[in-house]
Amino acid sequence: xxxxxxxxxxxxxxxxxxxxxxxxxxxxxxxxxxxxxxxxxxxxxxxxxxxxxxxxxxxxxxxxxxxxxxxxxxxxxxxxxxxxxxxxxxxxxxxxxxxxxxxxxxxxxxxxxxxxxxxxxxxxxxxxxxxxxxxxxxxxxxxxxxxxxxxxxxxxxxxxxxxxxxxxxxxxxxxxxxxxxxxxxxxxxxxxxxxxxxxxxxxxxxxxxxxxxxxxxxxxxxxxxxxxxxxxxxxxxxxxxxxxx
Numbered sequence: 001x002x003x004x005x006x007x008x009x010x011x012x013x014x015x016x017x018x019x020x021x022x023x024x025x026x027x028x029x030x031x032x033x034x035x036x037x038x039x040x041x042x043x044x045x046x047x048x049x050x051x052x053x054x055x056x057x058x059x060x061x062x063x064x065x066x067x068x069x070x071x072x073x074x075x076x077x078x079x080x081x082x083x084x085x086x087x088x089x090x091x092x093x094x095x096x097x098x099x100x101x102x103x104x105x106x107x108x109x110x111x112x113x114x115x116x117x118x119x120x121x122x123x124x125x126x127x128x129x130x131x132x133x134x135x136x137x138x139x140x141x142x143x144x145x146x147x148x149x150x151x152x153x154x155x156x157x158x159x160x161x162x163x164x165x166x167x168x169x170x171x172x173x174x175x176x177x178x179x180x181x182x183x184x185x186x187x188x189x190x191x192x193x194x195x196x197x198x199x200x201x202x203x204x205x206x207x208x209x210x211x212x213x214x215x216x217x218x219x220x221x222x223x224x225x226x227x228x229x230x231x232x233x234x235x236x237x238x239x240x241x242x243x244x245x
Contacts, residue, residue: 003038006060009053010035024048040064056228077224079217085202086211093193093200097123100132100195107184107192107234109139109146110162113211115169128178136170137234137241138163140183149188153209167244174244182241192234201230 010016021031024045033039034049040061041049050057057064082088093114097104104127106114114120128134139146141160150159173179191202191210197220205213220227 001038002036003034003060006049007035009055009060013053015052020049020052023052056225058225058228075224076221077218077226079219082215082217084212085215088200088215093117093120094123096193096195096198096200097127098195099198100127102132103194103196104132104134105137105192105194105234105238106135107137107188107190107237108210109149109159109188109191110166111138111191112162112166112169115166121169121172124179125173125176128173128176132178134173134179135182135238136173136180137182137184137238138166139188140185140242143185145185145187152207154207181244182238183244184237184241186237186240190230190233192230194231194234197227199227199230 010020017031017035018028020034021028024031024041025048026041026045030039030041034041040046040063043064046057046061046064050060053060097120104124108114124134124136139149139159141163146159146163147157150156153159167181170181174181189204191204193200193202199216199218201216201218202210203213203216204210218227218230
């Protein structure tokens with residue numbers, strides 16, 4: 001039985017088992033068996049190949065880790081937990097986004113605490129100018145889900161107003177290359193703030209503003225699945241959103 005996921009990933013990247021063998025430092029016949037016989041590489045080799053293909057190790061070799069090992073790896077992705085978003089040090093937000101080398105993604109309804117920070121908007125602009133892809137995904141102010149969230153928090157139309165304010169504050173970014181702003185019409189279970197493989201995830205609590213809810217600081221670990229789960233969630237919302245011209 002062949003490893004069809006690995007085979008397909010190599011074809012998509014234009015790579016061969018020989019090139020994978022060179023990257024992993026193994027014999028080409030060994031790499032060939034990873035593909036044609038679904039042999040599971042040693043963990044260090046799985047990590048190198050997954051990094052080369054920019055795919056999750058668990059996707060390429062779903063049976064490589066025991067449930068206990070997978071759980072331990074996922075737990076290791078938790079850097080820290082803040083009891084409230086307001087408890088996250090202000091400088092930490094800047095440090096998070098400054099580390100980005102390829103991707104900055106933000107999924108919120110309004111997130112005005114970022115949009116209202118001129119230094120943060122300049123940081124997004126500078127990162128975009130440096131070639132980093134910046135995606136800002138806000139709630140559609142006319143969405144019934146946004147209206148419901150406003151009602152739940154007791155601010156009614158205030159939530160839609162905050163989104164329109166954020167859009168106005170992000171106006172300097174709209175014409176920049178590498179910056180995309182989208183509007184989504186989904187129930188927002190978590191706000192996600194991404195810099196490459198590092199995330200702040202702001203959970204949402206019924207009837208409570210996001211600033212008062214906990215924040216998870218996560219960093220991708222080989223074999224872990226928490227970060228991947230949130231990134232996949234972002235991509236699903238992004239795919240269903242509409243772009244702000």
